[in-house]
Amino acid sequence: MLLMGGDRIDEAVAHAAKVLRAAADRDWSVKAGGLDWSCLKTAEHITGDFVAYAGQLTGRATDGYVPFETVLDDGTEPEGAIHAIEASGRILAAVVRTTPPGVRGYHPYPVGSADAAGFAAMGVTEVLLHTYDIARALGVDAEPPAELCEAVLAHLFPHVPPTLAGTTPWTTLLWATGRGTLPGRAPLTHWRWRNAASLPAGPLALRELPPAACADLAAGGTGGLTWLDGGPFTGTRKAAEMMKKAYASGVHRSEWGLYALVRTADELAVGGMGFHGPPDDDGCVEVGYDLVETARGHGYATLALRALSEWALTHPEVTSLLAVTTPDNTPSQRVATRAGYTRLPDRDTNHAYGLRRP
Template identity: 70%
Template sequence: MGGDQLDEAVAYAAKVLRTAVELDWSVKAGGLDWSCLQTAEHVAGCIVAYAGQLTGRATDTWVPFEIAFDEGSGPDDAVSVIESTGGLLSAVVRTTPPGVRAYHPYPHGSADATGFAAMGVAELLLHTYDIAQALGVDAEPPAALCEATLAWLFPQVLPARRPADQWATLLWATGRRALPGRPKRERWRWHNALEIPAGRIVLREVSPAAAADLAAGGTGGLTWIEGGPFDGTRTAAEMITKAYASGVHRPEWGMFALVRVEDQVTVGGMGFHGPPDEEGVAEVGYDLAVGARGRGYASEALGSLSEWALARPEASSLLAIIEPENTASQAVVSRAGYVRISDRENLHAYARRATA
């Protein structure tokens, strides 16, 4: 998800909307309180705001500006503004350095360039549909764009099994229609990847889209230390990919990339085998590059990840299962506040519990 996908979404939106520039854009867009022209202005406003957030490096609020169409602007003008603002966001996404995040209110208060790209694509696809629906124009974007948007912004949603159904699933995920066996959603919200600071390391949530790339032998969009990604990371990515395809993946309770703050190089992976069970227990695991071991990275990251998890109401304790001969890993969990408990099938078990 990036500049290429934004360019494709802009081109699609412009093509659809230009077929309707001779129609009456003063009517309300489908399902919205705005007119079609106001909806187009909203799209352009969102897109340029996303670009402004990234270039301004906003940390705790929106950059205080907005755009408005000139008085007397019509539908053809609106399409031109969407193309112009879309080009701005595409350029900003392409040139934003790795690791830069900017304010967005949900769910964690920030997003990276990939997240803003995905949100821009979503704005373009969905509001083009709203306008087209009101004007009686056909609008169905490329299935690959819909699939990518779902995988980046709606990781908790069961994806469509057929490419032809991706668009319908995205419309359902955003409360625009019902699907067989899935009633129309009255409330919805997309998900931007979580990032947890851990001193010299930052834990960056791996989305189902990035996990699929890792499982297929790619990099997941990350810059890896020599020799990476590693077997444990790719295995974890396969687990996330399967969980997502089955509709049981839960954002934030999957895998995180361990990224070195100083150079944005990924040195390993860490995360959970799934969300907490009915007793509030979640199992942790991690995989660190040989060249990055012995520097305290894993203990710092595990400590921060554990603090984040145990502050969540659904988690009461975390569990680490380690082979008896793996003394280095045992030292990592001990430094991160875990204590030895009863063995699990000849494997050493360590736990860290939430404090009252």
């Protein structure tokens, strides 16, 4: 399971402490590999990230970073810096475990906020990469467990094809963060991770599901959500399987995947909605949706489809949206028309509905 949480942070911190203690007797005043900071300053940066991320969640920051920073005491030795990484990492892990569902804190990349799983993933990424930077300068090995790298890639780097022949999750993560090379791919000089979006829709929020959550749903899990009736309807699991395959084959595109419909009053997921892929060459993007059976009849799907469609049409590359249903699926047809879609010519034996940019 590739979901992100406090246990992943603990795993990453334990790995970092083991690697760095193997070089605690070396000169940490030298520059870390690829950085302008010394190894000691890089360790301080790791602790600062952990505490800052915890502060974004506990402070419920919405429009900027909470204005404080974490620094090591003057004269701190390498062992003390390692201890600080362990302590601050456990602070973030504890905050992630206790942050209520739905809480988001400010982070600029790329949607202006992240949830607890997002901050956990960013913390894991920071400690893995900067441990590598320090280890490279001090001459020790820093390769983390493969599944930990897979989890980071499947949460923060959905735009990066996860594997190629002759690669590993670690070499892929190093390439994705400008620290390595991969066969057939140009080196990166600029990179960003990508936190999942959350779109408002009246009493609902549409929560973008990263590949890690889709993989869990496809395998029969919850995707990190609490579901009304204990789980999603069949269509949502099928959509998650599609997203899992698209990510594995390198054609998944962030934003144009699956969203969970979450009722914000109680943080229960009541359905799934999303796109069959990115816009085609004509600017058309196909949508699909379903609800948990006991959530039907409350207008949730109509509200969500209207919000998702309005959001999609803010993108210049999108000119129209398409919804296709079987002829006997009158509830889905009513959802489409109530959301502003109009009937189009049938697609094979199915009914089609479309919405164009005004």
